[in-house]
Amino acid sequence: MPLKTHLDDEPTLNLTAMLDVMFLLIIFFMLGTRFIDDERKIGLRVPEVVDRGTLTAAPARKEVNVFRDGTITLDRAVVSLDQLTTRLAAARRQYSELGVLVRGDARGEFQTVASVLTACKRAGIQDLGITVRSVTLNKKP
Numbered sequence: 738m739p740l741k742t743h744l745d746d747e748p749t750l751n752l753t754a755m756l757d758v759m760f761l762l763i764i765f766f767m768l769g770t771r772f773i774d775d776e777r778k779i780g781l782r783v784p785e786v787v788d789r790g791t792l793t794a795a796p797a798r799k800e801v802n803v804f805r806d807g808t809i810t811l812d813r814a815v816v817s818l819d820q821l822t823t824r825l826a827a828a829r830r831q832y833s834e835l836g837v838l839v840r841g842d843a844r845g846e847f848q849t850v851a852s853v854l855t856a857c858k859r860a861g862i863q864d865l866g867i868t869v870r871s872v873t874l875n876k877k878p
Contacts, residue, residue, distance in 0.1 A: 796828070798836040799811060799837045799838070800812060800813075800837075801837060801838070801840070803840065803841040803842060803850050805842040821856045821860075822857075822860045823860075826861060834863075836864035836865070836866065839853055839866065841853075843870075
């Protein structure tokens with residue numbers, strides 16, 4: 738059985754790479770603060786404004802109701818399909834991300850709702866929604 742006559746060297750931790758990164762970060766931050774000081778020395782006074790938010794608030798989604806008899810309303814005003822397309826296109830020109838919410842009567846014809854959705858697409862509306870009512874089903878044991 739061979740016996741060790743010399744001691745193994747202890748493993749060492751090489752910190753050279755970590756120290757290089759730390760010195761580079763220190764130099765980077767020192768130069769960055771130097772540029773801030775130079776900017777403050779410029780003899781220029783920047784105008785001040787009060788932030789009051791946007792000039793106009795984003796409009797709420799337009800509501801289109803489709804009644805059982807086929808009557809169509811846009812924001813509670815009765816319109817035809819052509820008028821609906823024209824009014825939505827005009828509203829979309831003012832606010833490009835305008836959304837439309839279509840509410841159809843459950844007992845009405847779906848064809849009328851489909852025609853309203855087509856009119857919305859012709860007006861360039863991208864954000865379309867259809868409302869439904871959620872009901873819970875009674876399960877029998």
